[in-house]
Amino acid sequence: MEVPLSRPDISWEDKQAVVAVLDTPFLALGPHVQRFEEAVAGYVGARFGVAVSSGTSALHLLVKAFGIGEGDEVITTPFSFIASANCILYERARPVFVDVEPETGNINPDLIERAITARTKAILSVDSFGHPARLDDIRGIAERHGLAVIEDACESLGSEYRGQKCGSPAYAHGASFAFYPNKQITTGEGGMIVTDDEEVARLCRSMRNQGRGETGVWLSHERLGYNYRMDEMSAALGLSQFRRLEEILAKRERVARMYADHLSRISGISLPRVAPEVTRMSWFVYVIRVEDGINRDSVMDYLTQMGIQCRPYFSPIHLQPFYRQLFGYKEGDFPVAERLGRSCIAIPFHNNLTKEEIAYVAEKLEEAVARQQG
Numbered sequence: 557m558e559v560p561l562s563r564p565d566i567s568w569e570d571k572q573a574v575v576a577v578l579d580t581p582f583l584a585l586g587p588h589v590q591r592f593e594e595a596v597a598g599y600v601g602a603r604f605g606v607a608v609s610s611g612t613s614a615l616h617l618l619v620k621a622f623g624i625g626e627g628d629e630v631i632t633t634p635f636s637f638i639a640s641a642n643c644i645l646y647e648r649a650r651p652v653f654v655d656v657e658p659e660t661g662n663i664n665p666d667l668i669e670r671a672i673t674a675r676t677k678a679i680l681s682v683d684s685f686g687h688p689a690r691l692d693d694i695r696g697i698a699e700r701h702g703l704a705v706i707e708d709a710c711e712s713l714g715s716e717y718r719g720q721k722c723g724s725p726a727y728a729h730g731a732s733f734a735f736y737p738n739k740q741i742t743t744g745e746g747g748m749i750v751t752d753d754e755e756v757a758r759l760c761r762s763m764r765n766q767g768r769g770e771t772g773v774w775l776s777h778e779r780l781g782y783n784y785r786m787d788e789m790s791a792a793l794g795l796s797q798f799r800r801l802e803e804i805l806a807k808r809e810r811v812a813r814m815y816a817d818h819l820s821r822i823s824g825i826s827l828p829r830v831a832p833e834v835t836r837m838s839w840f841v842y843v844i845r846v847e848d849g850i851n852r853d854s855v856m857d858y859l860t861q862m863g864i865q866c867r868p869y870f871s872p873i874h875l876q877p878f879y880r881q882l883f884g885y886k887e888g889d890f891p892v893a894e895r896l897g898r899s900c901i902a903i904p905f906h907n908n909l910t911k912e913e914i915a916y917v918a919e920k921l922e923e924a925v926a927r928q929q930g
């Protein structure tokens with residue numbers, strides 16, 4: 557059996573929504589982008605949404621909109637997808653990594669304050685695997701020190717922390733979502749900024765559109781901008797997917813439950829846990845950990861041989877070759893992130909994973925671990 561890591565879930569309505577755009581004169585800069593923005597912003601309780609070309613461009617514009625530049629420091633996590641740190645480097649600011657909590661893999665708020673200096677401008681937290689970071693503690697620290705909170709919610713659309721959605725202005729001054737095909741909802745490529753801050757929204761709107769001003773005079777450019785726009789086909793797909801979000805999250809919840817049922821009996825691995833403060837978990841990926849003494853890479857090799865796609869998710873950012881080169885990071889700098897990096901495996905996870913596929917993954921995982929336990 558071949559079991560892919562991820563697979564998009566595109567309905568007949570989703571396809572119709574995209575095709576309908578192709579019959580209009582507006583393939584870009586049309587009405588769907590605004591509708592999609594209003595839908596997502598409204599969902600998380602933010603005043604403004606700004607749709608862009610990717611989650612990475614959303615993060616880049618947030619860093620710029622909060623005035624972060626050369627010489628500034630941004631506190632962030634080393635256990636993430638590389639974009640959450642690269643967006644700081646784009647502006648020649650410095651990512652200051654703080655180690656993560658072993659339970660969730662998210663930034664450990666208890667370690668943030670000692671990393672704050674006179675140059676710190678913001679805390680950029682990530683909701684890894686869809687599990688919210690300790691967003692209330694992060695916001696509290698930021699307020700005490702006059703810092704901005706940027707939330708990389710690219711993996712956590714739909715998750716809630718203490719009754720507030722990830723990306724909510726209750727926690728973040730600005731947050732990013734991403735709509736790559738493996739995310740909860742997709743636009744192909746795409747992303748969105750959400751914020752309550754009118755100035756941040758205005759700057760992001762301008763910068764995604766070549767730095768044009770509000771009046772929209774076509775060849776008047778008020779600031780350095782980019783082409784980070786989302787096109788109309790993508791926005792139509794996003795909107796159609798967004799309308800199915802409840803159904804999608806329920807399907808993912810069902811898959812996560814089935815995995816928990818099938819995998820809990822396997823010794824030598826541990827399953828993802830959801831903190832009690834998380835009032836809703838939106839599953840992005842399903843990441844298991846192998847316990848000490850089990851060789852993660854051998855487990856992955858066996859699964860791969862058996863047709864089961866899997867990934868070492870995440871591989872810590874500070875140990876990526878160019879971060880080592882730029883900043884001199886080495887093994888041992890962020891031990892919790894590194895231990896997770898050595899033990900985590902993302903196994904197949906998407907809306908429509910079947911009971912048979914889950915049973916097969918469980919069977920092969922059990923075999924893979926048993927082979928090592930001799």
Ligand SMILES: *Cc1c(COP(=O)(O)O)cnc(C)c1O
Binds near residue numbers: 610746
């Ligand atoms: C997906 C993702 C992003 C953005 O990815 P894009 O491919 O640029 O849309 C950023 N941060 C995290 C943690 C992600 O998982």
